[in-house]
Amino acid sequence: MNTPGGVTDGPTDEHWIDPEIIRPYVVTRGRTQPAHGRFDLISMALAVGPLPGPDAGLDPEHLSILRLCREPKSVAEIAAHLDLPAGTIRVLLGDLFDRKLVSAQEPQSEVDMRDVNMYRAVLDGLRSL
Amino acid sequence: MAFDRSERPRLPTAIKILIAGGFGAGKTTLVGAVSETRPLRTEEVLTDRGIGVDDVSSVEGKRTTTVAMDFGRITLSTDYVLYLFGTPGQERFWFVWDELAEGSLGAVILADTRRLADCFPSVDYFERRGTPFVVAVNCFEGSPTFEVAEVRLALQLNPSIPIILCDARKRDSSREVLIALVKHSAKLRAEPVAP
Numbered sequence: 001m002n003t004p005g006g007v008t009d010g011p012t013d014e015h016w017i018d019p020e021i022i023r024p025y026v027v028t029r030g031r032t033q034p035a036h037g038r039f040d041l042i043s044m045a046l047a048v049g050p051l052p053g054p055d056a057g058l059d060p061e062h063l064s065i066l067r068l069c070r071e072p073k074s075v076a077e078i079a080a081h082l083d084l085p086a087g088t089i090r091v092l093l094g095d096l097f098d099r100k101l102v103s104a105q106e107p108q109s110e111v112d113m114r115d116v117n118m119y120r121a122v123l124d125g126l127r128s129l
Numbered sequence: 130m131a132f133d134r135s136e137r138p139r140l141p142t143a144i145k146i147l148i149a150g151g152f153g154a155g156k157t158t159l160v161g162a163v164s165e166t167r168p169l170r171t172e173e174v175l176t177d178r179g180i181g182v183d184d185v186s187s188v189e190g191k192r193t194t195t196v197a198m199d200f201g202r203i204t205l206s207t208d209y210v211l212y213l214f215g216t217p218g219q220e221r222f223w224f225v226w227d228e229l230a231e232g233s234l235g236a237v238i239l240a241d242t243r244r245l246a247d248c249f250p251s252v253d254y255f256e257r258r259g260t261p262f263v264v265a266v267n268c269f270e271g272s273p274t275f276e277v278a279e280v281r282l283a284l285q286l287n288p289s290i291p292i293i294l295c296d297a298r299k300r301d302s303s304r305e306v307l308i309a310l311v312k313h314s315a316k317l318r319a320e321p322v323a324p
Contacts, residue, residue, distance in 0.1 A: 109232055113234060
């Protein structure tokens with residue numbers, strides 16, 4: 001058994017787990033992989049439809065994600081805003097994707113890096129900053 | 130593209146550029162100078178074996194490390210969003226670099242002329258991986274002034290790799306660095322569209 005509060009810094013503290021490490025797994029109920037799909041750090045997510053009510057069976061973190069994603073946001077941005085590791089956000093996004101509450105867009109792939117139109121769009125965008 | 134843009138969901142495609150270089154070279158400064166918000170931070174929780182966040186079955190008894198990455202966002206258009214990721218400094222986090230480098234448009238290696246050798250590992254890494262990169266020499270006040278040719282010689286860089294003098298605190302200067310990288314990457318990788 002772990003004994004929270006048993007803080008020592010010697011080599012005998014092998015039962016101590018930092019609460020900061022535990023929180024992400026409590027939020028996902030121990031799950032470490034999304035139910036479906038693979039979310040890259042810069043996969044984009046957008047909330048679909050109105051925010052579900054309290055009877056929808058969603059956790060507060062799910063609702064926070066939906067509120068954030070009224071505008072397109074990446075996994076990395078969601079993680080930064082909610083102060084949770086990206087791995088946790090992937091699991092929660094998987095839940096929302098399953099329930100069709102978010103749509104997602106995979107990032108530009110290595111193959112698409114040959115698309116000359118993409119380079120033009122990026123250059124135009126940077127020049128107009 | 131053949132399909133009607135108006136039919137698509139309003140979800141842009143994300144592109145990423147890596148900002149590498151030694152500790153204190155100005156990575157987060159550059160990210161902050163060109164991004165539309167202050168730099169954000171995302172964290173991945175890793176065990177000391179580098180297994181990563183996906184395996185907590187035996188987390189007990191292992192030390193955990195949090196790898197923090199600073200990043201920024203630039204909304205380029207309704208179709209594209211650009212993310213700039215400052216790469217974690219320590220070399221023991223190479224495996225994080227691999228995930229970041231996958232599918233990236235390219236990398237900016239920031240060089241501090243007071244510690245030019247600090248960017249050797251980044252140069253080696255991106256050369257080996259075949260990721261397009263440019264070297265941006267961050268000209269701090271009071272730092273030794275180098276000629277581009279001297280930097281090229283010191284880093285043993287191929288003549289085709291652009292070297293840009295910049296001030297990472299300035300938006301316009303940092304933007305020029307990104308433009309140089311995008312042009313360089315396009316030259317190496319873009320395929321002309323059939324007329």
